[in-house]
Amino acid sequence: MTGIMTKLILREYMEKAQADRDSSLVKPKININTKIEVSEEHLKELQNNAYSESEGKDVIDHIAKVLEILDSIKIPNMDTDRLRVHVFPLSLTDAA
Numbered sequence: 822m823t824g825i826m827t828k829l830i831l832r833e834y835m836e837k838a839q840a841d842r843d844s845s846l847v848k849p850k851i852n853i854n855t856k857i858e859v860s861e862e863h864l865k866e867l868q869n870n871a872y873s874e875s876e877g878k879d880v881i882d883h884i885a886k887v888l889e890i891l892d893s894i895k896i897p898n899m900d901t902d903r904l905r906v907h908v909f910p911l912s913l914t915d916a917a
Contacts, residue, residue, distance in 0.1 A: 823900055824879070826879065827879070827881045827882050827885050828881065830885045830888075831881065831884065831885055831888075834885075834888050838901075838902075848878040857873055857894075859894060859911070860894075863890060863893070864911065865891050865895055867887065867890060867908070867911050867912045868911070868912075869910055870887065870912065870914060871884065871913065871914045872887050872891070872913050872914065873913075873915045874915065874916055875914075875916070883912070887909060887912045888905075890912075891904060891905055891908060891909075894908070
């Protein structure tokens, strides 16, 4: 059951991302030099939910949880995709 719920959550995120991208014909200018600072609270949450391939955790559940955490991070003029790319590696440990 958890796998089905996770797939539904991921599908929802993908559909929302596509709708957001399609809904804006003119994208706002984004400063690529904007410094990405993640609060200590968010860092702890990412570390507490860190994915390690050796622990046998479900990678899809991990991605869904990280996306949920990242959705709560708001940085003015920050593209959500850029934020995800830069912060996601913080949720990985060991060989992952």
